[in-house]
Amino acid sequence: MWMDNAGGNVIVNLAMDFWREGKNREQLRMNSSELDTKISRGIFNENNSGFWHSSLIDHHLIDHFIPFLPLELKHVLQCVLAEMEHLEIPKNDDLADKVARDMPFFPVEERIFAVKGCKSVRQKLVVHADE
Structure with missing residues (x-):
């Protein structure tokens, strides 16, 4: 599934994992450092993300990622x-x-x-x- 925001595939995969585990989408915590880490890794390693191997990510210059969760x-x-x-x-x-x-x-x-x-x-x- 292609998403038009950076880290979209990571976010969609997390939301799908939550759904498969029977959890509500709202249970995904926005302030989770685990979520930030997964998004950061995802956009850093995704060669079409615009942040692919970016020094902004590599040097930890982005404080927070704001995930846009898919709508139900x-x-x-x-x-x-x-x-x-x-x-x-x-x-x-x-x-x-x-x-x-x-x-x-x-x-x-x-x-x-x-x-x-x-x-x-x-x-x-x-x-x-x-x-």
Whole structure:
């Protein structure tokens, strides 16, 4: 799974490991030094990360990494509801659910995490609202 932020693959793998262990995504601790170490190693050794063998990483000049965790269906649903309010579309839980479920998720079979973030919700919402 390709992610467009540095360390995205590391973060996705950690989130998937948590899911496989039956843990909630929210249990991933953002201030964990283990998480920082894994992200740091991941972006340092990933030759297309932009930080590949970077002296910034090598000399420990980055204090913190802020992981952007993949969204689950419940988070995408919140995005749809917020976008409905923003576009002044009357609240419609069935429409919101339809739009959220129409978004791409991975792994394909389990559909655990959204491939895209909230930015792509608006286009799907407009299409479904006009149906």
